[in-house]
Amino acid sequence: MVTQRASDIAARVEDFVRTRIIPYEADPRRDHHGAPLDELVYEMRDLARAAGVLTPHILPDGTHLTQRETAVVLIASGLSPLGPLACNTMAPDEGNMYLIGHVANDDLKARFLTPLVEGRARSAFFMTEPAELGGAGSDPSMMITTCRRDGNHWVINGKKRFITGAQGASVGIVMAKSEEEDSKGGACMFLVDLPDPAIRIDDVPNTIDTSMPGSHADVTIDNLRVPADQLLGHAGDGFKYAQVRLSPARLSHCMRWLGGCIRAQEIAGDYANRRMGFGKPLIDHEGVGFMLAENMIDLKQAELMIDWCAGVLDTGSLGTVESSMAKVAVSEALMRIADRCVQVMGGTGVTDRTIVEQIFREVRAFRIYDGPTEVHKWSLAKKIKREWKHAHGG
Structure with a gap:
């Protein structure tokens, strides 16, 4: 059951995205990768601030909506790829705000969280590493970036890859494997001010x-010195904190891109009802109408999966199994939906004359980031094996 406050917030967000942000989709202020420039991002955030829909999932007293409430709000923000940027519900900032809010002390929250919540800064999460070096990707335990104590500082060295938003970010969360004996080989997380000359974008x-914004950068960290009081949480607990962030972050991706696919279905449905072919509207041809009908089914199943997983997270569970199931089911369903929308629209579907083409590309990438489908299935298969062995005394 969606609460009244969540419904009210989501309605305001949806109206804002549809009336104020969708027109910005044609705005040419993009970098050479096609990503929105910060000038555009902060202009839209000023509009969101004025409309009362900036960072809508975090209440004025600093508390968060429940995950179930967050779902309806983030789905509404995702009706345009620019919506989450404008409303400050976009990755990686949304996940970073969640992590800092749950792990950091009050001083670190005031310094690093407040500007993010206020929409005055962007952030980056430095975890993934180059595959050719054998570094961490879907398996964080392979981390090769190191940190060691040096007086009242930690010194960090390593390389990172696909660091979303690093270019132009003001706040960084850097994850590194500790060389200290009392950390038992665990990882640490550090909050850092960006840019920093010791963090080089290659x-x-x-x-x-x-x-x-900022796309996905390759980064070298060369003798980065971080004051000890910028350690996030406790030394050696970085892998645990990663799960605090990643489980809800996977689900947040599902929420936002469900909103995008709802919009794609609206556009494809409108096209199929208006476009004539062989003497009747395309919607009246089973080959087209059935694709849109299948989309309706996938959209509802994705919505229900998100709601179920959100309910589990709301119990206080880390929800790693549930978020893996949701990531697989929803990302695969959204890919089918986006693909069908392109197919229904024919040649128009592969042009930039509508947002459908971009949604297709974004959802294709979503099937990989925050853990590709195959990694999550493998994790679920291991759980099945563990449960079988436990049941059979193995």
Whole structure:
């Protein structure tokens, strides 16, 4: 059951995105990767602030909506790829705000969380590492970036890859494996001010998705010195904190891109009802009408999966199993929906004359980030094996 406060917030967000933000989709202020420039981001955030829909999932007293409430709000923000940027519900900032809010002390919250909540800064989460170096990707335990104590500082060295939003970010969360004995080989997380000369952006490759400012950078960290009081939480607990962030963050991606696919279905449905072919509207041809009908089914199933997983997270569970199931089911369903919308619209569907083409590209990338489908299925299969062995005394 959606609460009245969540319904009210979501309605305001939806009206704002549809009336004020969708017109910005044609705005040319983009970098050479196609990502929105910060000038555009902060202009839209000023509008959101004035409309009372900036960071709508965090209440004025600093508390969060429940995950179930967050779902309806983030779905509404996702009706345009620019909506989450404007409303400050976009990755990686939304997940970083959640992590800082749950783990940081009051001083760190005041310094690093407040500007994010107020929409005055962007952030980056430095975890993934280059595959050719054997570094952490879907398996964080492979982390090769290191941190060690040096007096009242920690010194961090390593390389990171696909760091979303690093270019132009003001707040960073850097994850590194501790070399200290009392950390038992665990990881640490650090809050850092950006830019920092010890964090060098080596490359920002072009990628299939273009919704995130700063794109996905390759980074070298060379003797980064971080004051000890900027350690996030406790030394050695970084892998645990990663799960605090990643489980709800996976679900938030599902929420936002469900909103995008709702919009794609609206556009494709409108096209199919207006476009004539072989003497009747396309919608009256079973080959087209059935695709849109299948989309209706997938959209509802995705919505129900999100609501179920959100309910689990609201119990206080880390929800790693449930978020893996949701990530697989929803991302695959959304891919089918976006693909059908392109197919229904034919040649128009592969042009930039509508947002459908971008939504298709964004959802294709979503199937990979925050853990590709196959990794989550493998994790679920291991759970099945563990449960079988437990049941059979193995």
